[in-house]
Amino acid sequence: MHDVINHLINTVFGLGWPGWAISLIAYLLIATILFMIVPFQMLFLTYFERRAIARMQDRVGPNRVGPEGIFQPVADGVKMFTKEDIVPDAADKWVHLIGPGIVVAPTMFMFAVLPWGPGMVPFDMNIGLLFFFAISSVSAVGLMASGWASNNKFALLGAMRAVAQMVSYEIPAVLSLLAIVLVTGSLSIVDLITFQSGLFISSSDVPGIPDFGLGWFVFTPVGFLAFIAFFIAALAEGERTPFDIPEADSEIVAGYMTEYSGMKFGLFYLAQYVLNFLLCAITAIIFFGGWQGPGVGWLYAQAITPANPAGNGLFNVLAGVLGVFYFLAKTYFFFFVMVWVRGAYARLRIDQLMDFGWKLLIPLTLVNVVSAAIWVGLTKWGAADGLAFVEGWAPLMRWAVAFVITLVMNLVAYFFLVRVYSQSQDERARLDDEVLERLTNVA
Amino acid sequence: MRSDRVGVLRLPYHYAPTTGGELMDLLIQIIFGLISALVIGAAMMVVTMRNVIHSALWLIASFFGVAALYLLMEAEFIAVVQVLVYVGAISILILFAIMLTRSNEGDRLFTTYWWTSGLIALGLFGAVLVPTLAGTIWNLPQPTGPAGAPEVLSGVEELGRGFVSEFVLHFEIAGVLLTVALIGAIVIAFEERSRRRRVLTLAEELELRKRQQASEHSAVAAADSVD
Numbered sequence: 001m002h003d004v005i006n007h008l009i010n011t012v013f014g015l016g017w018p019g020w021a022i023s024l025i026a027y028l029l030i031a032t033i034l035f036m037i038v039p040f041q042m043l044f045l046t047y048f049e050r051r052a053i054a055r056m057q058d059r060v061g062p063n064r065v066g067p068e069g070i071f072q073p074v075a076d077g078v079k080m081f082t083k084e085d086i087v088p089d090a091a092d093k094w095v096h097l098i099g100p101g102i103v104v105a106p107t108m109f110m111f112a113v114l115p116w117g118p119g120m121v122p123f124d125m126n127i128g129l130l131f132f133f134a135i136s137s138v139s140a141v142g143l144m145a146s147g148w149a150s151n152n153k154f155a156l157l158g159a160m161r162a163v164a165q166m167v168s169y170e171i172p173a174v175l176s177l178l179a180i181v182l183v184t185g186s187l188s189i190v191d192l193i194t195f196q197s198g199l200f201i202s203s204s205d206v207p208g209i210p211d212f213g214l215g216w217f218v219f220t221p222v223g224f225l226a227f228i229a230f231f232i233a234a235l236a237e238g239e240r241t242p243f244d245i246p247e248a249d250s251e252i253v254a255g256y257m258t259e260y261s262g263m264k265f266g267l268f269y270l271a272q273y274v275l276n277f278l279l280c281a282i283t284a285i286i287f288f289g290g291w292q293g294p295g296v297g298w299l300y301a302q303a304i305t306p307a308n309p310a311g312n313g314l315f316n317v318l319a320g321v322l323g324v325f326y327f328l329a330k331t332y333f334f335f336f337v338m339v340w341v342r343g344a345y346a347r348l349r350i351d352q353l354m355d356f357g358w359k360l361l362i363p364l365t366l367v368n369v370v371s372a373a374i375w376v377g378l379t380k381w382g383a384a385d386g387l388a389f390v391e392g393w394a395p396l397m398r399w400a401v402a403f404v405i406t407l408v409m410n411l412v413a414y415f416f417l418v419r420v421y422s423q424s425q426d427e428r429a430r431l432d433d434e435v436l437e438r439l440t441n442v443a
Numbered sequence: 444m445r446s447d448r449v450g451v452l453r454l455p456y457h458y459a460p461t462t463g464g465e466l467m468d469l470l471i472q473i474i475f476g477l478i479s480a481l482v483i484g485a486a487m488m489v490v491t492m493r494n495v496i497h498s499a500l501w502l503i504a505s506f507f508g509v510a511a512l513y514l515l516m517e518a519e520f521i522a523v524v525q526v527l528v529y530v531g532a533i534s535i536l537i538l539f540a541i542m543l544t545r546s547n548e549g550d551r552l553f554t555t556y557w558w559t560s561g562l563i564a565l566g567l568f569g570a571v572l573v574p575t576l577a578g579t580i581w582n583l584p585q586p587t588g589p590a591g592a593p594e595v596l597s598g599v600e601e602l603g604r605g606f607v608s609e610f611v612l613h614f615e616i617a618g619v620l621l622t623v624a625l626i627g628a629i630v631i632a633f634e635e636r637s638r639r640r641r642v643l644t645l646a647e648e649l650e651l652r653k654r655q656q657a658s659e660h661s662a663v664a665a666a667d668s669v670d
Binding site: 020092095125126127130131133134135137138140141144145148156160163167170187436 | 466467494496497500503519520523524526527530531532534535538539542599647650651
């Protein structure tokens with residue numbers, strides 16, 4: 001983007017503006033484009049979710065506004081804007097007002113480090129992944145503020161539940177990402193994607209693998225377990241159905257957004273769908289290669305890049321289009337899975353939610369971090385790091401040994417932990433039964 | 444990591460080209476001023492607000508300002524960790540603590556000896572502030588541009604190396620301390636399940652009714668079989 005603007009202003013118009021002004025214009029332009037894309041994503045996702053869930057429940061879904069109901073989200077938006085904005089008398093006016101803002105703003109920040117295609121990243125921060133999750137945890141403050149300011153017990157309960165859930169599921173999410181960061185050796189999201197070229201085996205692990213853009217992390221045992229754990233944690237962070245207890249409408253009305261109406265309610269809605277889009281996108285990026293796919297790597301090699309300034313601009317466009325297509329296809333697929341889960345599972349109880357997070361997911365991801373370390377030792381280290389015996393093996397051999405060892409480790413850990421977990425759940429049910437009997441004197 | 448860097452505001456010269464450098468400097472000075480004003484203003488609001496929750500929210504704003512200052516110094520990792528730990532975790536902890544404990548809003552808990560505690564606080568603050576003010580070289584020459592390649596302070600890597608080599612003892616002590624705190628919290632909060640007093644949920648009442656009916660039914664059946 002910087003180069004394009006620089007070319008336009010300084011070469012075509014000959015204005016000779018300094019570099020920082022060009023950077024400023026480029027970033028402003030990118031921010032504007034992103035701000036225009038984001039609401040459309042949300043509109044599309046709401047429509048998609050309502051239609052898909054209707055199909056699963058043997059209904060038709062919204063089909064009145066426009067062909068096949070495609071303009072339904074627009075009609076909803078108009079309704080939101082024209083609704084009366086009600087602030088309860090007992091509410092804390094200012095905190096009630098800024099609450100939705102604090103919830104929405106972090107989701108917009110997260111787009112700053114999200115790569116859409118090859119060379120298409122707003123800002124390649126060298127700690128992008130950490131930034132993404134640090135910023136996402138800020139919205140908990142907004143939830144808490146809006147729940148408290150509403151001065152309503154349902155809102156406060158919903159906020160408490162939301163924050164407790166977000167804080168506890170952040171740990172397995174971050175731990176599963178830690179395994180991937182260990183394997184890649186970088187916190188940059190762009191590096192994560194470029195690492196995943198190859199064909200079922202990453203070409204960074206085994207040089208000489210043909211690049212079909214399919215060296216995804218999900219094809220390794222470490223990546224697979226991390227993917228499962230991360231996706232479950234993402235469902236909890238996005239308050240999707242098996243974990244939607246913060247806004248369980250049969251228990252606490254609508255949780256923290258009970259006392260909001262009009263566009264403030266719309267902002268919560270926007271934040272939720274944008275967050276879901278982002279979580280699906282980051283799942284696609286970290287475990288399924290983002291824009292990596294057959295053909296993109298070849299196209300991008302012909303394009304104008306810092307490494308290849310003599311390329312052809314047409315290939316930039318082609319690689320970009322194909323990369324964005326792969327990226328969005330994966331992202332929408334994961335959003336479909338989220339809708340699918342919503343159609344298939346009932347809501348968990350809060351103690352089940354906490355048990356599942358703390359007693360199953362966290363130990364599993366901890367084991368996964370250890371197997372990631374073994375993976376790195378076997379595929380990357382040599383005599384200099386104290387692992388002289390792997391020095392002589394061929395790269396493919398090293399990869400295969402690492403694959404088998406981590407597979408066995410993860411499988412054993414999985415079966416052992418699931419066994420312990422289900423036993424503890426049985427024990428708990430038995431205890432509950434005993435308490436019930438003692439309380440009621442009925443066997 | 445290195446002591447000669449502490450206290451020096453390093454301006455981001457990576458992006459400053461040869462032309463327009465002064466304007467860039469001015470811009471950074473202005474941004475620095477604005478963010479510092481935010482941090483100090485928010486900190487003032489924390490101690491002057493009468494509502495505890497408002498204080499906590501201002502405290503979060505202040506944390507954010509500090510993170511922005513770190514970002515201005517190109518300490519990206521520290522900035523992100525500041526947001527992750529202080530905004531994402533500590534502030535939530537504070538909010539939870541406030542909401543779950545008894546509220547004494549509006550009470551001004553002044554004793555007759557409030558000024559002694561004020562004096563002690565002032566003295567301690569002065570003991571920190573005076574040596575810092577006296578020991579800082581204020582007339583630092585402004586750096587005049589990129590003198591060779593800027594030294595890259597790759598935060599994450601150096602920090603990680605430091606943790607497992609130079610500061611391994613500090614790191615481990617902190618880890619053990621946190622684990623002890625975690626276990627202690629569990630021990631304090633633990634309540635044996637069978638001793639818990641609780642109200643029956645709707646599902647349990649239903650279950651109970653079913654069992655009562657079943658036991659009556661079996662009693663009737665037993666009586667029938669005796670006849």
